[in-house]
Amino acid sequence: MAYEEAKKKLRGSICPVITPFLENGDLDIETFQQLIHWQIESGSHGISVTGTSGEPSSLTIEERKRVMKIASETIAGRVFFAPGTGSTNHDETMELTKYAEELGADAAMVIVPYYNKPNQDALYTHFKIVAESVKIPIIIYNIPGRSAVNMEVTTMKRLVEDCPNIVGVKEANKDFEHVNRVLLNCGRDFLLYSGIELLCYPMLAIGGAGFISATANVEPAKVAELYNAWVAGNVERSQDLHFELMPLNDALFRDTNPAPAKIALGMMGKINPKLRLPLGPPSQAVTDEVRQTLISLDILPKETASQL
Template sequence: MQFKGAFSALVTPFRNGEIDEEAFRAFIEWQIEQGIDGLVPCGTTGESATLTHAEHGRVIKICVDQVKGRVPVLAGSGSNNTLEAIELTRYAKEAGADGALLITPYYNKPTPAGLVAHFKAIATEVSIPIVVYNVPGRTALNVQPATLKAIKDAVPEVVGVKEATGNLKQVSEMIELCGEDFCMLSGDDFTVLPLLALGGCGVISVVSNVMPAAMSGMCKAFAEGDIATARKLHYHMAPLCRALFSETNPIPVKTAVSMMGMCTEEFRLPLVPMQPDTRAALEKVMLESGVLNTEELAEATA
């Protein structure tokens, strides 16, 4: 299976309104050193909604170039406009990405037949492994298990789904209908371990921006049958999971990465910095979790 284990949905570092290539390359290198299984540039966590098309292509190119084939790169390239999604997916393929992560069209609320037609149109124009991204909290549309099977059957390029409903009943039905060879990736850091138990193959994670070794380690431990270690890592990450979703993603995770000195605490509107109380709570959890020490924090905030 091509997309297996822990994939980090990477933050996109900015500096003075521009992509901070140096920080991005260093962050990617650190992720690989920490044992991450794959990387996802230009996802929701990467603030893709506010990247220009040129920036979108550049971020993917930087990631592919820095990775140099050491781990798979699954590039975000979705849109609610099918023609735009084709263009962004073409950028991803030309940049050398191993696959494309395509969100279901948001706002439009297409019918099941429209979803099948959307993914089929993209794959017809750009043949690349595709992972469907189902996140009703952002799209106002939930891909039902039968619809996912219809997409899979109609579009051979669709090899998996990033399931971000947190609904394990739905996950189970999707795996039942689509088969164990279909890659079920969690899009919800809170439910990775139970999703793996149902037959999932991994996660596209926010938390692994900060704890790549722990998230990757949990997936590996489960795959090796070491359930006790997997459970221990699940609970070790739980406080950070809660803190990183105390405000809209990716505000807390980019703040956390900046506390670690790996990027500036810079967002694009309409996202703004964390509120003082939630920021303080995040800082406390990071110190207690051991991913940050007081010296690093002082240096990063100096």
């Protein structure tokens, strides 16, 4: 595969679509497909599933495969597809990443294993073996707040040098100095995506390829417009959208993602906001803040909100 072509294609606002459930906890396939159609119609440039927002640790391996397959079929090549295939388990990560390749995914997003807390040499070996098992592009997902381990820039650089299909990283890392050093060490053409909502705009300014933002689940058009405005050279509009989205970004992370996002989508009539244990619904205070934020941004009409 021509990885240089992939680096040109895999850019923009990638929505990490939530996994909707029926009231009995089963996958809500019809609603899931509707969410993907809505994302594409709203301007999202790419779709990811079974990442953090998709509750992958609450899904079985077979459920993850089913979600990936349905997503791939629903997208039908209209935008690029980069499912999350990582796990705490190395063999599961291999299995899911190979399955993403079988489906024809444009890339696979592989998380730094959570809970295990591997050292840097173990991280290198894990990612190298996974990358070498497939030919599709690999996007590292570095989220130290969830995994309790930060992939150091030196480790990432080693992987980029040794694995040509490791083409980028989703940095859910609040250390902006770290993400600057990623591009310095891994190359300016390395695809750097923000996984921190308040850093989506700043990362574009240093040469980022886009963002994989949970907020796009709720306000996909404006999140995509932020990227489009930047690419078009309309810096002022990008800045305006950055600050306009801040209250929503804040509200959606008052509790563990994706609980507030699911509450918001429930208020919008998009989904049943069901979560699988051990996750549970946010507090009434967080729910009220989400509701008021949706009203203030004209996402939710006041007359609708008063009935919730």
